[in-house]
Amino acid sequence: MTTTTSKSFRAITLLTISLLSFVLILSACGKNNSNGVAEGNKSTTASAETTNDTPKASKEIRIGYQKYGTVNILKAKGTLEKRFESEGYKVTWTEFPGGPQLLEALNVGSIDIGHTGEAPPIFAQAADTPLVYLSHEPVSPKSEGIIVPKDSKIATLADLKGKKIALNKGSNVHYLLVKALEKAGVDYKDITTVFLKPGDARVAFENGSVDAWVIWDPFLAAAQTATGAKLLTDGEGLVSNIEFYLASRTFAEANKPAIDSFIDELNKVDEWSKANQKEVAALLSPQLGIDIPSLELASARRDYGVLPIDDAIIEAQQKIADTFFDLQLIPKEITVKDATLK
Numbered sequence: 001m002t003t004t005t006s007k008s009f010r011a012i013t014l015l016t017i018s019l020l021s022f023v024l025i026l027s028a029c030g031k032n033n034s035n036g037v038a039e040g041n042k043s044t045t046a047s048a049e050t051t052n053d054t055p056k057a058s059k060e061i062r063i064g065y066q067k068y069g070t071v072n073i074l075k076a077k078g079t080l081e082k083r084f085e086s087e088g089y090k091v092t093w094t095e096f097p098g099g100p101q102l103l104e105a106l107n108v109g110s111i112d113i114g115h116t117g118e119a120p121p122i123f124a125q126a127a128d129t130p131l132v133y134l135s136h137e138p139v140s141p142k143s144e145g146i147i148v149p150k151d152s153k154i155a156t157l158a159d160l161k162g163k164k165i166a167l168n169k170g171s172n173v174h175y176l177l178v179k180a181l182e183k184a185g186v187d188y189k190d191i192t193t194v195f196l197k198p199g200d201a202r203v204a205f206e207n208g209s210v211d212a213w214v215i216w217d218p219f220l221a222a223a224q225t226a227t228g229a230k231l232l233t234d235g236e237g238l239v240s241n242i243e244f245y246l247a248s249r250t251f252a253e254a255n256k257p258a259i260d261s262f263i264d265e266l267n268k269v270d271e272w273s274k275a276n277q278k279e280v281a282a283l284l285s286p287q288l289g290i291d292i293p294s295l296e297l298a299s300a301r302r303d304y305g306v307l308p309i310d311d312a313i314i315e316a317q318q319k320i321a322d323t324f325f326d327l328q329l330i331p332k333e334i335t336v337k338d339a340t341l342k
Contacts, residue, residue, distance in 0.1 A: 060090045061258055064102040064114035067095065067198070067288050068218045068298065069243055070137065070306075071115050074269045076283045083265055089258060097197040100170040103129055103246070112251040113262060117144075117172025117216070118242050122321045125339050126330035130249045132341050135263055136313060137243040137270075138303040141235030144173050144216040146180055147205075150228040154211060157184035157232055160191055163211035166204050169195035172241060173214040175320055178327065179238040188327055205229075216241075217298035218290050225294045240316065245306070252341060263306055270304040309340055 061084060065071040074080050081091050096102040099116030103124040106114055113134075124131055146165075148154045154163065157180050167173050181188055194201075194210050198219045205213045206227060215223065223229045235241045245266070252259055273280050281295035288295070307313075317336040324330045 062111045064111040098168040113247045123170040133309045134245040139240040140302040142301040145234035146232045147229040161186045164192045165212045166194045166201040166210040167214040177214045221298040222294040267306045274304040
């Protein structure tokens with residue numbers, strides 16, 4: 001074969017390959033999917049869908065919880081995961097030492113739903129956390145209290161004047177302390193507050209670094225059973241001590257079916273818990289690392305049942321918020337009703 005013939009053959013071969021490639025590309029571009037939409041247009045359609053401003057429902061529900069409450073029972077029984085799995089949701093759990101820390105996580109977008117007492121959402125709303133109230137448990141005033149060591153000379157609330165008192169700042173017991181001092185005629189400025197998380201507060205309480213501790217169950221019950229701590233007062237006649245279920249506004253508005261399922265499962269586990277308090281203590285003990293007798297004591301002094309947010313609850317929360325503002329514990333006045341679903 002001559003050089004000229006060889007070059008012509010290679011040229012023809014390259015041209016043939018190019019034409020075949022072109023035909024294949026055209027065929028792929030024109031191929032329709034099963035819905036009759038050209039594959040070449042599919043990315044454009046998907047792109048248009050992702051730029052839609054309509055809020056999209058999440059398929060992951062991130063729940064924050066503390067070391068006690070109906071949410072703990074729900075987590076231990078595993079019924080929520082089963083319900084959500086059938087509805088296409090994945091559940092993740094994160095534990096927090098107290099309500100203020102939990103709501104800070106909600107503020108930064110680390111969780112979607114959580115539970116706290118009355119005070120934390122007020123502090124959080126004053127810090128512009130975009131939360132909404134979903135529902136609440138019944139009043140439980142005996143589930144928090146002010147305790148002193150068993151050999152303490154402090155015998156009355158009035159004796160707290162000039163003393164160091166440990167508490168978790170912004171938690172439910174913060175309001176209990178305010179109301180207890182008010183009842184005793186002791187100015188809030190006449191005591192020294194030592195802000196500690198429950199675990200650190202327990203250490204300070206036992207080693208004598210503080211004179212008293214304002215704390216909630218099950219930490220309250222555990223301190224009573226383990227150390228023989230004296231109860232100066234619980235919340236009876238002073239505070240309601242209500243546990244709230246809360247969510248970020250964005251999540252609640254975009255995921256109403258999931259919120260409804262969550263509340264429904266809380267209701268079911270509350271009904272079971274009310275009739276099976278010994279079983280509740282046995283179920284929670286390994287999860288919480290707290291002995292069964294302490295949990296039985298804590299369980300016996302709370303009530304169960306999920307209730308709707310109504311005007312009376314909003315009014316009660318507003319009273320707490322106004323009290324905190326008057327004491328300069330929050331930086332600005334808030335309107336609690338702004339944190340409800342329309």
